Amino acid sequence: MESNHEAPERLEELRAELTGYCYRMMGSIFEAEDAVQDTMIRAWKHQEQMRQQASLRAWVYRIATNVCLDRLRSAKRRALPMDLSDPAAVVAEPKETLPRNSWIWPAPGSVDDPAHILISRETLRLSFIALLQLLPPRQRAVLILQEVFRWSAAETAGALEMTVAAVNSAMQRARATMAKAQLRSETVQPHDDEVDEGLITRYVEAFEQYNIDALLALFQENGSLSMPPFTMWVQGSADLAAFYQTTRSHCVGSQMVPVRVNGNRPAFAQYVPSGEGGLLVPWAIHVLETGDGGIAHVHHFIDTELFIRFGLPEHR
Template sequence: MSQKQAELDLLQEMRSELTGYCYRMMGSIVEAEDAVQDTMLRAWQGWDQLRDHSSRRAWVYRIATNICLDRLRSAKRRALPMDISEPAATVAEPRDSLPRDSWIWPAPGDGADPADILISRESIRLSFIAILQLLPPRQRAVLILNDVFRWSAGESADALGMSTAAVNSALQRARAAVNRSDLRSEELKKGAAEADAELIDSYVEAFEQYNIEALIALFNGDGSLSMPPFTMWVRGSSDLSSFYSITRSHCLGSRLVPVRANGNSPAFAQYAPAGAEGPLTPWAIHVLEISQGKIAHIHHFIDSELFARFGLPPELKRN
């Protein structure tokens, strides 16, 4: 193997951890992967100019950070629906929506990030991503590198082009802001990232049969459901039942394909009928939040572009 190829392989080995970093920064796996692609290109173009191998990791992270900061400069805060409005007072077919860049989107949770050994999976849960978006971008970067990736202040300073004192000051402010945060989605942090097999099987069976009574029985009493890019979300057994009834005509006949998302939270890709005949087509990624053996919340991320990011096929044949 040539020296050049070995160095290219070394750079490629960083792709997964860089994607995890950029996703926490951006709140969107699509934006994160685009940022990483730009990072890899810029790093490779300048690779030969950097002779000190020990500083290459910090140098690559500085490139990635600057790309994220540039993209975040004019961006508004991404959020989850439950953090920007009250639950729907009247349940109706959702109509009001916000642009894609308004929302936090899920990321595949395949455990491929080599930093998983050292990093708590809680740091990629959707509720934690929502908290990160409250921080100014540079504070966000400092918190991720220090408290998530467990870098020292000196290492972070090298990667971010800051002094160690500036990193420590930014970290202190970021931690204080996180502790002051009062997002509704923070309630979901208390739940488990995993669900028992019986609950998962029951959810798939109830949804694919579209048995509304069975679905409602799987939720906590104050369980809830959201569906970005729509702003509306619903909470409570009665409103959940009404919502499922309203959306029955669209979802009846759907099939769920198991996937993993955000720290290996249980999740499913929903393929829905596009008509009376023909294949089932991508509709939504369901990410389940579990608490005390019941469903606390389901995020229905309605964006067919996510399916390719999760390595899913563009359609399914009907049974």
């Protein structure tokens, strides 16, 4: 049992890993950080109970799981655009959007506790987060605790107030669902963690120069891009060219600032001209999926509040 002095201090030390847990549960860094804060408040309200726990971690994860389950009770499944529809048949300026709570959003690269990075980097890929959202919330919790954080069935059962048999059953069903899933976003995920830095550099140069031919040359044959909260996404060289031409007036003069997201994948914050004395303002976070010498997909996450969550400046 942890001492009266150690328990409150240890609680704050768990914040980073709890954020990683809640992000995988919720699919949104906005929701994850709110859920962790709610967890901390609930834990502090029961300080005496906290000090009496044989396992502080299990007790706090039980609270965090209940917070997430409460929030997910009436929530719809979050997704990526390419998992909701076919690519656009006609490329035009995107107009149709869905609410923020419809989408999976990226998280800062530091979302996890450093001790878990080597274990869990794969499980922070956007495609894996999308897969997790297919699971009922309690199965999701079981799979995350066992597959990501490497908890035993007994530890998981203790944290979730389940029997070991129930945990094993939930894990079996979760794995079966994941194995059968055929999300399109899975097809664009990198096969390894090796990043082609030259390719990334050329992408930034081509985008900042808004050289459409140079951009197209970087994509794989069936390369694609999406832009939540817009539902439309495009695929193939001709449609990518049409899209870049359609959005030229908005994007010319952009500057790209490197950031790291979801297990330190390469990404960039795009600042666009505001028309006010050369001031550049936040527009989108670009997350690149690369492999085999080219770009498979670019996620453009268009939500200026992401810039705040990532600690980025409000203008340049």
